[in-house]
Amino acid sequence: MDSITVFAPATVANVACGFDIFGFAVDNPGDQITLTASPEPGVRITDIIGDEGRLPRETGRNTAGIAIQSYLQHINRTDVGVDVVLRKQMPLGSGLGSSAASAVAGVYAINELLGRPLPTIKLLPFAMEGERIACGSAHADNVAPSLLGGFVVIRSYQPLDVVRIETPATLFCTIVHPDIEVNTKDARFILKNEVSLKNTIIQMGNVAGLIAGLMTPDYGLISRSLVDVIIEPVRSILIPEFNEVKQAALENGALGCSISGSGPSMFALSRDALTAEHVGAAMQQAFLSASITSEAYVSEINRQGPKVLASQEVVH
Ligand code: HSE
Secondary structure, three states: OOEEEEEEEEEEEOOOOOOOOEEEEEEEEEEEEEEEEEOOOEEEEEEEEOOOOOOOOOHHHOHHHHHHHHHHHHOOOOOOEEEEEEEOOOOOOOOOOHHHHHHHHHHHHHHHHOOOOOOHHHHHHHHHHHHHHHHOOOOOOOHHHHHHOOEEEEEEEOOEEEEEEOOOOOOEEEEEEEOOOOOHHHHHHOOOOOOOHHHHHHHHHHHHHHHHHHHOOOHHHHHHHOOOOOOHHHHHHHOOOHHHHHHHHHHOOOOEEEEOOOOOOEEEEEOOHHHHHHHHHHHHHHHHOOOOOEEEEEEEEOOOOOEEEEEEOOOO
């Protein structure tokens, strides 16, 4: 294979109560990457489309470039040459795991291009390296679900222990992205380092309840558990109309609503597609009443993760 194009899905990290430990993938949006084998060793970002020139083109500063490079070093294939074209198909700084999707698409694509020397799960640390560059922390709650698909729990970071959780077949996600930007580094910086015992107990109850609710499945339990008493109260100040948008989602039948990743996107879960559509319209309307335009995405939980869109043998 000489050329491959891969799509990797956007993700909702944290999922209310699970800061840095929960995340799930959605069908859209997502990022696309095309890798073309080159006789000249090294990884080159030859083009990035859809970022308005804002992302670094140097391989060592680009999330996909870093992920591919660290993978090649790990498998001792620094002799490999590859040209990279990245198509950003989701907003930057949106809380949808944009940097993660690029890193995952990159590392998945290079592994396929080389005939899959590593199983998919082993690609995770290289995608996390991309996150370290983009956000200042190698958190896995975007890269793991983008890479593995489904709803993922990061049980532990050291050692890395990732568990995929079954979710109800008819669980739908609404994401509304207001046209404002929040930088993940900033959104992490404002968090408090200490948490009270009282809030820890509440949060642990919700973490356990959400997993039990998803696996049973029990929509009432899912709904009661989609509560974040630690991160949301701090970060919601970065999102204008947060309370109104959340209330609009809940009043229109959402099981729960919170910040997607580090924001400013907000997500809601619903038990059917129609409710998820209504919820999206109501959330957008709530943003609009403060003159904030937005995009809405409705999707099931994406269980597939990255997918190969095209591959080609070039006849030399
Ligand atoms: N868990 C990370 C955070 C996700 O909330 O900072 C960033 O998308």
